[in-house]
Amino acid sequence: MPENEAHRRPPGEDREDRHMVHVHVFDTLALVAEDHQHIIQGVTGPARAAGQSHVHRIRVRTSYYDGHWHWFDIITGPAVETMDGGHVHPYEGETSYDDGHSHDVADTTAQGPDCREEDEDFDEMTLPPSNPKSKPKSGKR
Ligand SMILES: [Fe+2]
Ligand SMILES: [Fe+2]
Numbered sequence: 001m002p003e004n005e006a007h008r009r010p011p012g013e014d015r016e017d018r019h020m021v022h023v024h025v026f027d028t029l030a031l032v033a034e035d036h037q038h039i040i041q042g043v044t045g046p047a048r049a050a051g052q053s054h055v056h057r058i059r060v061r062t063s064y065y066d067g068h069w070h071w072f073d074i075i076t077g078p079a080v081e082t083m084d085g086g087h088v089h090p091y092e093g094e095t096s097y098d099d100g101h102s103h104d105v106a107d108t109t110a111q112g113p114d115c116r117e118e119d120e121d122f123d124e125m126t127l128p129p130s131n132p133k134s135k136p137k138s139g140k141r
Contacts, residue, residue, distance in 0.1 A: 021046035025110040030103035038062035053078035070095035
């Protein structure tokens with residue numbers, strides 16, 4: 001075994017137990033601009049504390065159409081509990097400006113888990129710093 005093998009993380013393991021924090025699937029269409037739409041779908045970033053609730057980052061590239069695509073990079077709204085105990089997040093924003101236009105986007109994520117227990121853990125979490133370089137280091141990558 002190479003000397004640094006013991007310091008490597010096994011596949012699937014993440015730092016700071018971020019793999020234990022839930023995410024949501026999202027799947028929507030950007031509103032029409034310049035006579036076309038783009039598909040926007042993917043998986044949010046892990047939950048991050050925000051006030052008494054939590055939010056997720058969505059950062060994806062739209063589908064390609066007629067020679068261009070856009071970026072869509074926003075923070076969702078706080079969790080909205082659903083009747084069966086899960087939760088969703090509303091989100092809205094605007095894509096990047098490319099090919100002379102942008103698209104408005106507004107929808108809700110797919111359902112996530114019951115977040116009441118997880119929210120208790122968020123009390124000890126803080127929002128990530130705006131400058132990633134100032135983030136405390138917890139080990140080698
Ligand atoms: Fe969530
Ligand atoms: Fe477009």
